Amino acid sequence: MSLSFEHVTLGQRVLFGHGQAADHLSAEVERLGAGKVMVIAGEREVEIAEQVAARIDVAVWHSDVVMHVPVEVAETARRKATDNGVDLLVCVGGGSTTGLAKAVALTTGIPIIAVPTTYAGSEATNVWGLTEAARKTTGVDHKVLPATVIYDSALTLSLPVDMSVASGLNGMAHCIDSLWGPKADPINAALAAEGIRALSAGLPKIVADPQSIAGRDEALYGAYLSAVAFASAGSGLHHKICHVLGGTFNLPHAQTHATVLPYVLAFNAPHAPQAEARAAAAFGTGTALEGLQKLREQVDAPQKLSDYGFTAEGIPETVCIVLEKLPANNPREITADNLTALLTAALNGDDPAVLTGDVQYAQ
The missing domain is CATH 1.20.1090.10 (Dehydroquinate synthase-like - alpha domain)
Known part of the structure; x- marks a missing residue:
């Protein structure tokens, strides 16, 4: 049987290595020429995020992360990013954290570096999701695909x-x-x-x-x-x-x-x-x-x-x-x-x- 299909491969840089997240993030921030970085990490991941971001200058920290990304939570993060002139988002955490970064990128176009601490996989997709009035809406937009994903198994060791x-x-x-x-x-x-x-x-x-x-x-x-x-x-x-x-x-x-x-x-x-x-x-x-x-x-x-x-x-x-x-x-x-x-x-x-x-x- 002959094959006939259309396939699209999304463009994304992936850096993988145990114990190398801080080095990789520093190099990526420099490569992208970012001047004002906003780090998004839920309260449970702040300590990990501080370790990962130890070698970069962080303009804004944001820890208000909520599961399923309620619209009002997204709006708050968007305002913080725009009010501070942020030109790069770094999200450190699981799917909810990545989802919030995507919500910001969806309306602002600010690029994302994703540093996952779970196995959710959201970091490698161009799919976004927002919840409003008990209804979750999802969509596809290339603006939300992280430019770079940094995988470091050392960051998952504390995950129960x-x-x-x-x-x-x-x-x-x-x-x-x-x-x-x-x-x-x-x-x-x-x-x-x-x-x-x-x-x-x-x-x-x-x-x-x-x-x-x-x-x-x-x-x-x-x-x-x-x-x-x-x-x-x-x-x-x-x-x-x-x-x-x-x-x-x-x-x-x-x-x-x-x-x-x-x-x-x-x-x-x-x-x-x-x-x-x-x-x-x-x-x-x-x-x-x-x-x-x-x-x-x-x-x-x-x-x-x-x-x-x-x-x-x-x-x-x-x-x-x-x-x-x-x-x-x-x-x-x-x-x-x-x-x-x-x-x-x-x-x-x-x-x-x-x-x-x-x-x-x-x-």
């Missing part, structure tokens, strides 16, 4: 194991969604498969030894690949669901992605055999769901949405909103009934294999 697992599985969700996203193609599928392999190798090492540099390096590498694949393939069903759960019900980002992932995989996989086979090969198991569930057991992954405050009363509203934002080309038809079944299973932590229909997966 349970958050490392949830964040890594968030990266895994980028990989799996990329296999059947609206613009899925062989290139991002290859990146996604390598991301699955790296994350499934790295996360158990972190659980076994939280100070494992090898495990955290692999997880960061996998998270980057997952995000690059996702940026190309676009947002699939998994992300549509999780954006509603986060924006409307304020569920925690990483844990929500980690919980919902096996249910979307079980829902779609029987209807996307090529994508399923690629994911299974990356896991090194007979089926993709078997591989994911084996990994989830190894790392003691989040199990059910009810653990994070979601209730059955929220399912009808979630279904209604998701049906308004269905991704193009989902491999399986999405209806109110089967989406309700998916969310109910995720709420209660049921065996995701119940969603596969006639196809039986080894457990």
Whole structure:
């Protein structure tokens, strides 16, 4: 069969190295010729950010970081950046911190250097998200793609194991969604498969030894690949669901992605055999769901949405909103009934294999 597809590779500089973040940041600030730097870091990451920024002059520090980037929080950061004549944003932290920097860049065009401390992957995409009136809106704009990403596994050592697992599985969700996203193609599928392999190798090492540099390096590498694949393939069903759960019900980002992932995989996989086979090969198991569930057991992954405050009363509203934002080309038809079944299973932590229909997966 001949190949026919269109692929766009986003331009971005990536600097990777354990213990090298401060050196890399200093060199990048000089290379970009920045005069007024604004460092964005949540209160928990300020100490790490101070270490990373120790060799640069910082004009403005900003620590008001809120999950899902409420519009009013974004507006405050935007005003601070413009009022101080900031010409470079440096964000040090997880997805919420990167998301806030993106919100500033979206309206100001100020370039970003992202220094991730989790495995969220937002730093490698041109996707932004803002929450207003309990609705999360996302979009794509090249202005929000960080010019440079600095990966340093030393900065992730303080991330607790349970958050490392949830964040890594968030990266895994980028990989799996990329296999059947609206613009899925062989290139991002290859990146996604390598991301699955790296994350499934790295996360158990972190659980076994939280100070494992090898495990955290692999997880960061996998998270980057997952995000690059996702940026190309676009947002699939998994992300549509999780954006509603986060924006409307304020569920925690990483844990929500980690919980919902096996249910979307079980829902779609029987209807996307090529994508399923690629994911299974990356896991090194007979089926993709078997591989994911084996990994989830190894790392003691989040199990059910009810653990994070979601209730059955929220399912009808979630279904209604998701049906308004269905991704193009989902491999399986999405209806109110089967989406309700998916969310109910995720709420209660049921065996995701119940969603596969006639196809039986080894457990």
